Amino acid sequence: MPPSTDRQTDPSAxxxxxxxxAxxxxxxxxxxxxxxxxxxxxxxxVSExxxxLQHSVTGPADRKPRSGEAGDTGTGRPKTKRP
Structure with missing residues (x-):
């Protein structure tokens, strides 16, 4: 069987x-x-x-949330669950 012509057989090549x-x-x-x-x-x-940003928003732990923050409805009334 003759060697395949598709393969390079020359080691230097x-x-x-x-x-x-490589x-x-x-x-x-x-x-x-x-x-x-x-x-x-x-x-x-981005992490820094x-x-x-997180430190500037959260601030001291004992302060009240500002209007628009989590836990604040922005209306001055407590949140109520609706049926």
Whole structure:
């Protein structure tokens, strides 16, 4: 049976092809790592902003809720359940 002509049988050609593919994959890996670092930095920034916002909204534990906050109907009347 003759060897398949579809396959590369030259070891140096196979090595060169694998080295080229490895270089491409390393380049893609580098780009992905940079993208992950960017996303991590954005997550950290948003997390810090949300934390600051939460602290500015909640304030001291003993104060009364302002109009429009949770637990406040904004009408000066207590919430009532309706049938």
């Amino acid at each position: 196979v090595s060169a092809s694998l080295a080229a593919e 270089a491409l994959l390393e380049g893609r890996l580098s780009l992905l790592r940079e993208a992950i670092d960017t996303v991590d930095a954005r997550i950290d920034a 902003a949300l934390s600051r």
